[in-house]
Amino acid sequence: MDKSWMNEADRLLLPIYAEGVKNFLTQARRHACGRDRIRCPCHTCLNNLWLPTNEVESYLFIKGINLNYTEWIFHGEEETTLNVSDDDVGDDVLPEDDYIDDMQHMLDDIRSGTFVHVPEDNTTTPNRSPIPKDSPSTTFEKLLEDARRPLFEGCTEFTKLSFIVKLLHIKSIGGWSIKSFDMLLDLLRSSFPDVLLPQSYEESKSLERGLGFNYNKIHACPNDCILFWKENAALNECPVCKASRWIPNMHGSRIIPQKVLRHFSLKSRLQRLFMSTKIADPRNVRLRLASDGFTPFNNLAKPHSIWPVILVPYNLPPWSCMKDQFFITSLIIPGPRSPGNDIDVYLQPLVDELLGFWENGVPTYDASTKETFRLHAALLWTINDSPAYGNLSGWSTKGKLACPTYHMWRRRKWLFNGKEDHHMPPRDIGGYDILTQLQMIEDVMFGKCRRKRKCTAEELNWTKSSIFFTLPYWSTLRL
Known part of the structure; x- marks a missing residue:
């Protein structure tokens, strides 16, 4: 055809x-x-x-058809097979130009963004230095080798890397336990001894760390007072409520942290986002933040709350930016209770990264132009339901001042006569006005152990100055 x-x-x-x-x-x-x-x-x-x-x-x-889809194998055409002589192929590694799948594209992006030389000064001048192909790390060499090695001799459908990645994907979607995943690996190795499979889930998960999908665990005070992070990293108890950082496990043989925050670094994800989508203007990435809590167990007799903090990049096309495969999970906040107004304690690592993205940027490799540049990012707004909006913004969504924009007709409905209102609209509250109001708030101490204080008339409905106001551009945003 x-x-x-x-x-x-x-x-x-x-x-x-x-x-x-x-x-x-x-x-x-x-x-x-x-x-x-x-x-x-x-x-x-x-x-x-x-x-x-x-x-x-x-x-x-x-949207147009994918131009790389030249053989319509999913729509009735037969796939063209390549005849490769035995002299051109080694024992179990395919030639570099004849990969089985498209894993090498992702690995090329990782190698380019990781090992290319980038100037340390904060400039946007591109650098066309060649990529040092002879100095990859041991982890990347292992990934590249697994991406070229067929799953078994004669296999043309999967490499070792692609098969393990698909197994991990199915485990995630199907909600398998680690034990069931290990049992499946044991069964596959026993049934197909020639197949190159990992020994356990832990060995499979090491691939995620090599691909940049790892996260950092940060211990937290069980009363949400502080994070044991940066200057508090070496403490064994909370300096505010004196709660212990550790609890003994069920066997009493060792101690485990009481509460753990999971922080996913934005650097590698934003770098890979640029390289995979070829953003036309990559110098600035626009982000929005969304967060809400849910109960992972249907049984409410076992209270537990998980708050994921999701970032959505707006540089993608409109039909892609709201797809879940492009969402960036930045934080997971678990605990027996929701963080509530103390969520600012857990947002510190994320805001610290956003400050770095705004002020210094990160070196990023452009796969289309073979250039490197400083990638900057800015948070535009947050999208939440009303309770979460109150927790993130610092404006209480309870009481008579719950709505920031107030009109007298809300409480005096008899004043409405059914005719057009030609009065001037209420004055927009700008960032300077909000900063002036926030200056009236006293120092707020976070933590569930602290006694609740009553707001004064000068504080209006503010409960705190949101941590987002530490971003230098936050008070200039219209929303």
Whole structure:
């Protein structure tokens, strides 16, 4: 079938593109054998989603077909097999140019962003220094070797790396326990002794650390007073409430932390986000923050709360930025109770990273131009429900001043006569006004053990000065 229509830029006007889409869908329906859904080959879905045929047709006109999808193997065409002679292939490692899957693209981005030379000064001048290919780390060498090694001799579908990554993905989606994952690995190794599989889940998880998907555990006061972090890292008890940092485990043989915060670094994720999406203006990344708590157990008799803190990059296209695969998990706050107004204690590592992104940026490699630059990022706003909005903003969402914008008709409904109101709208409260109000707040001590204090009339409905005001640009944002 003629596929020249795939490269046409004007998809909505040229009849050759419409005719090509029509022929493609005809073949796809024939291959679907009566099913009403087919794989969508557009730029966004990349054959990963099954959609109705009419929706696929719309996506092909709006987003365009993936230009790399030249063999329609998911829509009726047979895959072309490459004949490789035995002299060109080693015992168990494929040639560098004949990878089985596309894992090497991700590894190339990691290598480029990690080992390229970047100037230390805070400039945006690109540096075209060559990538030192002869000095990769041991971890990256292992990843690259696993990405080239077939799962077993003669396997053309999976490499060792891609198969383990898919297993970890299924474990995450299916909610498998670590024990069940280890049992599956034991069964696969016993059934297929020639297959190159890890010995345990811990060995598989070491791949995540090599790919930059690791996180840091930060111990916290059980009463949410402080984090045992930075200057408090060496303390064994909270200096505010004197609560112990440790508790003995069920066997009494060792001690474990009472409360642990999980912090996911933004650096590698934002770097990889740029390299995978080819953002047109990469010097600034715009982010929004969303957070809310949920109970992981259906049984309310076992109270437990988990608060994930999610960042969403707005540099992506509108149809991609709200997809969960592009969300950035920055914090996970677990505990028997929600952090409430003390959430600022747990936001310290994230705000510290955001300050670094704004002031200094991080060196990032542009895979499309082979240049390096300083990547900066800014947080634009937060999106929450009303209780979480009160916790993050510092403005209480309870009481008569719960709504920051107040109108007299809310309490004096009899003044409304059904006619148009030609009075001037209420004055917008700017960042300077808010900073003036926050100066009236006394020092707020965090922690569940502290006694609640009554707000004075000068403090209005403020309960604290939000930690986001430590960002130098926060008071200038309209929202």
